[in-house]
Amino acid sequence: MDARLANTWRLTLNEKNFIKTALLSEIRIDGRKPFEFRNISINFGREDGSAEVQLGQTRVMGIVTAKFVQPYRDRPNEGTLTIYPEFSPMADPSFEAGRSGESAVELGRIIDRGLRESRAVDTESLCIVAGKLVWAIRIDILILDNGGNLVDAANIAALAALMTFRTPECSLGGEDGQEVIIHPPEMRDPLPLILHHLPIAITFGFFIDENIVVIDPIHNEEAVMAGRMIATVNANGDICAIQKAGEGVSQRVIMQCLQLAITKAADITKQIKAAVEAYNSERALQKIKRETTCVGNSVKGDQNQTLDNKGISELVGKYMERLKLISVESYASQNINAEEIKSLRRGTDSNCIKFNSTPLSWDPYSKGVDLECLKASVASQGLSTASEEKEASGQEKGSEAESACPYEDVNSKWSAVDASTTEMHVIGPKTLKDAVKPKNKRKKKVSSMI
Amino acid sequence: MEVDREDGRSQNQLRPLACSRNILHRAHGSASWSQGDTKVLAAVYGPKAGTKKNENPEKACIEVIWKPKTGQIGKPEKEYEMILERTLESICILTVNPNTTTSIIVQVVNDDGALLPSAINAACMALVDAGIPMKHLAVAICCCLAKSGYVILDPTKLEEQKMKAFAYLVFPNSVRSVLPEGSLRVEGEPIENGIITSVTHGIMSVADYFYCLERGRAASVKLSDFLRRNLQQQSTDSSKAG
Numbered sequence: 001m002d003a004r005l006a007n008t009w010r011l012t013l014n015e016k017n018f019i020k021t022a023l024l025s026e027i028r029i030d031g032r033k034p035f036e037f038r039n040i041s042i043n044f045g046r047e048d049g050s051a052e053v054q055l056g057q058t059r060v061m062g063i064v065t066a067k068f069v070q071p072y073r074d075r076p077n078e079g080t081l082t083i084y085p086e087f088s089p090m091a092d093p094s095f096e097a098g099r100s101g102e103s104a105v106e107l108g109r110i111i112d113r114g115l116r117e118s119r120a121v122d123t124e125s126l127c128i129v130a131g132k133l134v135w136a137i138r139i140d141i142l143i144l145d146n147g148g149n150l151v152d153a154a155n156i157a158a159l160a161a162l163m164t165f166r167t168p169e170c171s172l173g174g175e176d177g178q179e180v181i182i183h184p185p186e187m188r189d190p191l192p193l194i195l196h197h198l199p200i201a202i203t204f205g206f207f208i209d210e211n212i213v214v215i216d217p218i219h220n221e222e223a224v225m226a227g228r229m230i231a232t233v234n235a236n237g238d239i240c241a242i243q244k245a246g247e248g249v250s251q252r253v254i255m256q257c258l259q260l261a262i263t264k265a266a267d268i269t270k271q272i273k274a275a276v277e278a279y280n281s282e283r284a285l286q287k288i289k290r291e292t293t294c295v296g297n298s299v300k301g302d303q304n305q306t307l308d309n310k311g312i313s314e315l316v317g318k319y320m321e322r323l324k325l326i327s328v329e330s331y332a333s334q335n336i337n338a339e340e341i342k343s344l345r346r347g348t349d350s351n352c353i354k355f356n357s358t359p360l361s362w363d364p365y366s367k368g369v370d371l372e373c374l375k376a377s378v379a380s381q382g383l384s385t386a387s388e389e390k391e392a393s394g395q396e397k398g399s400e401a402e403s404a405c406p407y408e409d410v411n412s413k414w415s416a417v418d419a420s421t422t423e424m425h426v427i428g429p430k431t432l433k434d435a436v437k438p439k440n441k442r443k444k445k446v447s448s449m450i
Numbered sequence: 451m452e453v454d455r456e457d458g459r460s461q462n463q464l465r466p467l468a469c470s471r472n473i474l475h476r477a478h479g480s481a482s483w484s485q486g487d488t489k490v491l492a493a494v495y496g497p498k499a500g501t502k503k504n505e506n507p508e509k510a511c512i513e514v515i516w517k518p519k520t521g522q523i524g525k526p527e528k529e530y531e532m533i534l535e536r537t538l539e540s541i542c543i544l545t546v547n548p549n550t551t552t553s554i555i556v557q558v559v560n561d562d563g564a565l566l567p568s569a570i571n572a573a574c575m576a577l578v579d580a581g582i583p584m585k586h587l588a589v590a591i592c593c594c595l596a597k598s599g600y601v602i603l604d605p606t607k608l609e610e611q612k613m614k615a616f617a618y619l620v621f622p623n624s625v626r627s628v629l630p631e632g633s634l635r636v637e638g639e640p641i642e643n644g645i646i647t648s649v650t651h652g653i654m655s656v657a658d659y660f661y662c663l664e665r666g667r668a669a670s671v672k673l674s675d676f677l678r679r680n681l682q683q684q685s686t687d688s689s690k691a692g
Contacts, residue, residue, distance in 0.1 A: 046487050046560050057475040061559070063520050088517055090493030090555035092476055097515045097555075140520045142557065144491065145474040219476075 008094045011223040019224050023210045028221070030056070034214045037264060038149075042160050042275040048190070049165030053157040056218065057147025059091075062139060062157030064165040068180075069136040071127070079126020079134040081116045083108045085141045085154065092146040092219075107151050110243055111141070111158055114199035114232035118240035121162065122194035128170050128180055135167055137193070148218035151230050155201040156272060163276045166190030198272060199240040200265040201232045204257045206249050213253060215260065229254070231261040235269040455602065455609065457486075464591075464604045464669060469571075469680050471579040477555075479580025483572035485604060487562035492572035494580040496552030509544040510552060516569070517557045530556075530566055537570055537590075537620055537647045543583045552582055563606040564592040566618050566649070571673070578681060587623040588646055589673040592616060593662040595654050601662055603669050615652025617659065619666040621645055623674035643667070 019029055026034055038056030045052065049064035071078060085108040087095040095101070115121055126135040139161065141154045169188040173181045205217035206227035217225060227246025233239050239258065459465070465486030474480035477493035484490070501511040514534045516527045538554065554576065556569045567590035574588050594605045594616040602609065610616060622644055645663065654662070 045489075046562075050560075059474065065520055086517070088555060088557060089495070089515055089553065090474065090477055090480070090491075090517075090557060093495050093498075138520070142517070144493075144557065146476055 051160035059145035062161035076131040078123040481575035492576035497550030620647035
C-alpha cells in the first residue's frame with residue numbers, strides 16, 4: 001500500500017502555480033494557445049480494423065474485431081457494439097494492471113454514447129439472420145501513453161479503426177437456406193461497416209480562478225484544472241453527447257465551448273477521412289499488384305510479399321470478381337452521404353491519375369454490379385482512360401444514382417456498397433475477351449445518360 | 451536440402467528486423483520491436499519502491515505484465531509473463547538496487563509468429579532504454595522443426611502452426627570487450643556459448659534439439675550485431691522524470 005502511494009505521480013505545488021500563472025497571460029506550458037489542438041497523426045496496422053493515434057504525446061491504439069452472437073431479445077435485428085477500454089500500466093505509473101479505474105469506465109461510456117447511442121454505427125446492417133445471428137463488434141481501446149486528453153485520442157482511434165474494419169461476407173445457403181456460409185477473404189472481399197456520421201469528442205478544461213478555458217489539456221493541466229467538459233459533436237453540427245464534471249461554469253462559457261467544438265470537429269473529421277482514404281488506396285494498390293502476377297500480365301510493379309498469395313490463383317472469373325471488389329474496397333469508407341463523398345472525390349483525383357500510370361492501369365473508381373460495368377472497368381487495363389471509365393461505369397449504375405451528373409453517380413454508388421457486393425456472386429466465370437468492351441458501346445451509354 | 455518457405459526466405463533467413471527505442475513519453479524506458487509482421491511494444495517503469503510479496507528484499511525484483519492484443523488475460527499470458535520474468539531476472543544485476551521493483555509491460559501489437567522471442571528482444575531493449583543495470587543482453591530466436599526433419603528459423607504464424615515442434619531459445623548476446631579473455635569465461639567456455647532460456651513445444655529428438663541450438667546460436671550472432679548497431683546509433687535521450 002505504501003509502495004503504491006510512493007509510486008504515484010504527483011504534480012508539485014511549484015509546477016501547479018507555474019501553469020496557473022502562465023494561463024493568466026493565455027500561455028500554456030507546451031506553447032499552445034488556449035484553443036489550439038495538438039497535432040494528430042493516425043497510423044494503421046497490418047490487419048483491418050487496427051489504428052494507432054498520436055495526439056501530441058498521447059498514444060492510443062484502437063482494435064476492432066467481430067464475432068457471431070445471438071442478438072438481444074428486444075432487438076432481434078440489430079448487431080451489438082461494445083467498447084473495452086484498457087488503461088495499460090505502460091501509459092502511466094498510476095495505472096494498475098487488471099482492474100481498470102473509474103476513469104477507464106468513464107472513457108468507455110463516453111465513447112459508447114458517441115458511437116452507439118447516437119447511431120453512428122449502423123447496427124441493423126450487422127444482422128445476418130434476424131433473431132438468431134448477428135455480428136457483435138468489439139472495440140478494444142489500448143492506452144499506450146498518457147500525455148493527457150485520453151478521451152479525444154481514444155475516440156479518434158476507435159473511429160479510424162471502425163472505418164478500416166472489414167467483416168467477412170456471409171450469405172445464407174445450405175440445403176434449407178438457413179445455413180450461414182462465411183466467405184473467406186480470398187473468395188470474397190470483406191465488407192466495411194456502415195458509419196452514418198463521425199462523432200468527435202472534444203475536451204475542454206476549465207480554470208475557474210484564472211477565468212480561462214483550454215481545449216485538449218495535457219496531463220499536467222489535467223491535474224490542475226478545476227472542471228472538465230467533453231462534448232461529442234459531429235461535423236454536421238449535431239451534439240451527440242456532453243459530459244461535464246467539476247466546478248460550475250457559466251452558461252455563456254458552455255455555449256462558446258460548444259460552438260468551438262463543432263468547428264474543431266470539422267477539422268478533425270477531415271483529417272480522419274484523409275488518413276483512412278490514404279490507407280484504403282494503399283491497400284487497393286497492394287492488392288492490384290498481387291492480382292497482376294497470377295493472370296500473367298506483364299507487370300513492372302514488384303510482387304508484394306504478403307502471405308495469402310496462394311488464395312488468388314483461381315479461375316479468371318473469380319479474378320474479375322475480385323478486381324471489381326478491389327475498386328469497391330478502395331472507396332469503402334463511403335459510409336457517408338453523397339455530399340461529403342463529392343468533396344472527397346475531388347480531392348482524390350490525384351489518386352486516380354496515379355493508378356493510370358501503373359502497368360495495370362486499373363480504374364479504382366469503376367465499380368459495377370452487372371457485367372457491363374465489369375467489362376468496362378477491366379477494359380481500362382489496356383487503355384489509360386480512367387476518366388472515361390468513370391463516366392461509363394457511372395452511367396451503368398444509373399438506376400441507383402441520385403442525379404444525372406456522372407461524378408455523382410459514381411459517388412452515390414459507393415454509399416450502397418453493401419447492397420452491391422451481395423450481387424457479385426451472380427456473375428459466372430468469364431474470359432478476358434469478354435472483359436474488353438468495344439469502344440462504341442461505351443460511348444452509347446454515355447450519351448444515353450445525358 | 452532446399453526448403454520452400456511461403457515468403458521466399460531460406461531456411462536460416464530471419465525476417466526484416468526493426469527496432470526503435472524511446473517511443474513513449476511517460477514510461478522510463480520503451481522500445482518497439484518488429485520481426486516481419488510481428489510487432490511488440492515494451493515499456494519499463496523502474497526501479498520503484500518496494501518489492502512484491504514473498505520476494506527477497508535484499509534483491510531487486512522484476513515484474514512482467516503481458517498484454518495481449520485483444521481479449522482476456524488467460525493461462526498462456528501468465529506463462530509468457532513467467533518466462534519473461536525468469537529470463538530478465540537472470541540478465542539484470544539485481545543487487546544494485548535492492549528492495550525495488552522494476553515493472554516491464556509488454557503489449558502485443560501484432561502476432562505473426564515468434565511472439566515470445568520478439569517480446570524478449572523488445573523487453574531487453576526497453577530495459578536498456580530505461581538504464582536498468584544488466585550483465586549482458588539477451589537475444590531470442592525461434593527454431594521450428596518440420597515433419598520432414600528440416601529446421602527453419604523465425605517462422606510466421608502459418609508456418610508455426612504447420613510445424614511438428616518448435617523451440618524458443620534465448621542466448622546471451624555476443625561480447626566485445628576490452629577485458630582479457632579469461633575473465634569472460636564461465637567454466638572454461640565463452641559466455642556467448644551459453645543458453646539462458648529454452649522453451650519447447652511439440653516432440654523432437656535430442657539430435658534435432660541440438661541442431662536447433664546450433665542454428666539458433668548462429669542466428670543470435672546476427673541478432674546481436676543488429677542490436678549493437680541499433681544501440682550505438684540512437685543517441686540517448688535526457689532523463690525523463692515523472
